[in-house]
Amino acid sequence: MASERAAGSPLEMYVDLLPEIPKIYAYANGSGLPKSINLTIGMHAKKWKFHRDLPSSTVFAYGTSADTATFPGPTIEALQGVPFHVKWENHLPQSHILPWDPTIPTAIAKDGGVPAVVHLHGGIHEPQSDGSPLAWFTADYKDKGTSWSKATYTYPNVQHAGNLWYHDHALGLTRVNLLAGLLGAYVIHNPKVEAHWELPSGEDYDRQLVIVDRSFNTDGSIYMNATGNVPSIHPQWRPEYFGDAIVVNGKAWPFLNVQRRKYRFRILNASNARYFRLSLSNGLQFIVVGSDTSYLPAPVRTATILLAPAEIFDVIIDFSKSTTSEAELTNSAPYPYPNGTAADFPNSRVMKFLIANGTAMDPSRVPTALVGYPAATANDATVRRYITMYEYQTPDGEPTHLYINGKRFEDPVTETPKAGSTEVWEVINLTGDNHPLHIHLAEFQAIKVQEIVDLTTFRNCMTQLNDAVKCNISSHATGSTLAIPEYEKAWKNVVKIEPGYMTTVIVKFYLIDTDAPYPFDPTAQPGYVYHCHILDHEDNAMIRPLKLVK
Structure with missing residues (x-):
């Protein structure tokens, strides 16, 4: 029998203490020097209590065991330059705890079970460790997607210090698997760079x-x-x-x-x-x-x-x-x-x-300067791409699916950047929603957000031709510009794409802090993807393949 839905508002606010998320260290200290380690982290079904007055909920959670699994998953603490090897195991049940839709492009296990695969969001790593939507697997690796190649992923942690997160990425199931709880934070530290800033530190602060x-x-x-x-x-x-x-x-x-x-x-x-x-x-x-x-x-x-x-x-x-x-x-x-x-x-x-009342000791400070990464400019860009976001609706305006460049996920790859290159992506949003654009592997930054004038004419042309140049985008992207907030002027993993605007994004396919190539082959199979990070959009099917070339 279906459960009666409980509105959120009857739950009393501010009665539960904010949990401190447990940590997993992605390295070991040996002879005074950090060393790479191998670890196994599983996906488990377990009970979780979200509120004092709610009965426990069944969730899917990451952890080194079912007993230690948490919602969200443990924060993985890594060090820059120290690789982390993790075997991801699927201990999920035969059936999902949430409804899912087989009519959208979806990972379907022929022998039952919940397909899952882990993506390190913001990570710079080989394609085989990226968590391709087609690299999913079920419990005991009984069923596997067409791009599955190995159980143990390697995260080299070669990029600069910063905040990442890990989450499920199975084709067509990302929204339900994350809703169930398959997500967690991941931090890369560089003590040599960060220590002298004296930012608040320690588990309490x-x-x-x-x-x-x-x-x-x-x-x-x-x-x-x-x-x-x-x-x-x-x-x-x-x-x-x-x-x-x-x-x-x-x-x-x-x-x-x-x-x-x-x-x-x-x-x-x-x-x-x-x-x-x-x-x-x-x-x-x-x-x-x-x-x-x-x-x-x-x-x-x-x-x-x-x-x-x-x-x-x-x-x-x-x-x-x-x-x-x-x-x-x-x-x-x-x-x-x-x-x-x-x-x-x-x-x-x-x-x-x-x-609390009273003063507290505080050895931390706010530094005047942090990191001077290279500026985001189009000066060294070798390619300019037009990326267009579409939403398709019924005659009465109900959305049925969303595409990038009018193409399905399974259509042949059209974005083939050269490893080591810089590109300009002109991202055109013809929908009514803001979309968080996420490009796997790359680091990128928006430098201009310009209104598209006579939007209806341009949209009608794009519906017919699906070609921004033939539809004369240069004459339409001439409206007012939106200021990019100062707190977003960094090399990012998500850029907001404003509806009715063209956002100019500088995309770099190399290590920006050292101006060095990737220390692995980014052109290997199964490649990468880029997509909208509204998960319901990504699943149906605002996602496209991305294949680097030499």
Whole structure:
């Protein structure tokens, strides 16, 4: 019998302490020097309690064992230059705990089981360790996708220090596998670079905040609508998932006791589709030091931060400046973003900080400068590509699927960058939604966001010709420009693509901090992918192959 859905709002806020996510170290210290290690991490079905007043929920979770698995998964702490070898094991049950739709391009196991594969988001690694959507596997590797090649992945950690995350990436099941809990944070450290900044550090003062939205049934199970918005075409798929409750580190609307000093929070939006425009109710500012896998050139102070799905911001909050004894972390982003329903109670609340009285010792500081990566310019670009985002609808305006460049995922590859090159991607958004663009392997940065004038004429032409040059994009991308926030001016793994605009993105296919080629063969099979990181869009099927060439 189906469970009755429980709205998020009846749950009392701020009754559960913010959990501290357990850590896994991706290295061992031997003879004073860090050494590479091999580790096994599994995917497990287990019970998880999201709120004091909710019964326990069945989730899928990462961990070195079922007992130690958590929602979100353990934070993996790595060192730059020290490779990490991890065997990913699937211990998931024969059937999924959430509804899924076989009418979209989907991994389907012929012998049952839940297909899964792990992608290190923001990682720079060989294609065989990238977690291709077609490299999925079931329990005991009984069934495998066409691109599966090995059980143990190698993450060389050759890139600069920064914040990443790992999550499931199985074809057509990414949205449901992440909704079930297959996600976790991953950090690459470089103590030689970072130590002298004296940023807040230690388990108490350097914390992960992994934010998701979820709805629950009264029996505690995760709720997902089992009926599609156009069930005659896709019985289950819907264009976006928005949950009633905001969950941070596995608890709905938690609280955290803080001292009057500086704290560092690495904030990841791991939601399927929800954007968060975060601010603090007592007026404190965020001091942003990093975005995705990169540090900023210098800290940026801002009252608000807009996080797209899959985006990470590394911030400092100085609670010594507070004039109040508590502060709510709030959300004001419409859903879908930017033209959807205004954020309202309870999804306008995220968590609460309870600020202690009195002064606290604080040896940390905010440096004046951080990392001077190469500037994002088109000067050395060898190729300019036009990437167009389409949404297809029924006559009455209901979405049925989304494509990039009008092509399916299984259509032949058209993006074949040369390893070691820089490219300019002109990303044209003909839909009504903002889309977080994620390009595997590459680091990239938006440098211009320009309005497309006479959008209807241009869209009609693109519907017919699917060719931006033939449709005279140079005459249409002439409208007003949007300022790129200072806190986004870094080499990123997710760039927001504004609806009705063309966003110019500089994409680099080499190590930006050392100007060096990748220390592996990036042209090997099965290649990489790029996609929208609204997971419901990615699954149906706003995703395309990316194949590097020599």
